Amino acid sequence: MKSFSTLSSDERLRYERQLILPEIGEDGQKKLRDAKVFIAGLGGLGSVSAYYMAAAGIGHLRIADRDHVALGNLNRQILHQTGDMGRPKAESAMETLQAVNHHCQIQGIQEDIRDNNIMDILGDCTIILDATDNAETRRVLNQASVSRNIPFVYGGISGFNGMVSTFVPGQTPCFECLFPRKANGKTSESPIPALGPVAGLVASVQSLEVIKLILGMEGLLKGELLHIRGADMRFRKISISKNPECKCCHANKGGHDNE
Secondary structure, eight states: OOOOOOOOHHHHHHTHHHHTSTTTHHHHHHHHHHOEEEEEOOSHHHHHHHHHHHHHTOSEEEEEOOOBOOGGGTTTOTTOOGGGTTSBHHHHHHHHHHHHOTTSEEEEEOOOOOTTTHHHHHTTOSEEEEOOSOHHHHHHHHHHHHHHTOOEEEEEEEBTEEEEEEEOTTTSOOHHHHSOOOTTOOOOOSOOOBOHHHHHHHHHHHHHHHHHHHHTOSOOOBTEEEEEETTTTEEEEEEOOOOTTOTTTTTTTTOOOOO
């Protein structure tokens, strides 16, 4: 539902540096305030993206993670601190984000994201931001994106490298088109190398994509995979195409109407 209420004096001061952007202004800030975004995962990617979403004034954030804060998380997961060890990440993150911006409604969910609960976890959010670390959960998010006909902003890291793409049902390939399930169905259980600045860089790009989606801007990573090579600071866009044999977006062609 569109909001017609004006920004408060506190909101004008808080967001004054983005309100002067012609692409945002007061109307754009209202769009951000009315937006509902789901962030899956509250680790290295999710920490940065959730922080920037709240700071930018995204009005409604649903954040989900099944895990608890551990010492090995703290080199990159900036929503959590040493004193949070042992706490559910969803609880720690929600507390931090509410302190960042009291204007935002934060819903923390401590659950494992699966096929049988994703729609309930997603609620009425209209954008999915992927901050997970495994292909199986991303396939669940991708299927929800296609079924609900809502954008899915993908991000991934490994060591000094990262990738970002924005999947929009009906307009672009989906995650499954880009990363089809292997015939044997096996996935690696090895820990993914993770460096804080790389996670921050990828998550910042994802956050910018979400903001542009909400504002209705062009220049999105639709039909493109941005590959970031942090070791020598090379950024490369790779064109990606729909897979006519994709078992996700081809079988669900058209999805459900999201209007």
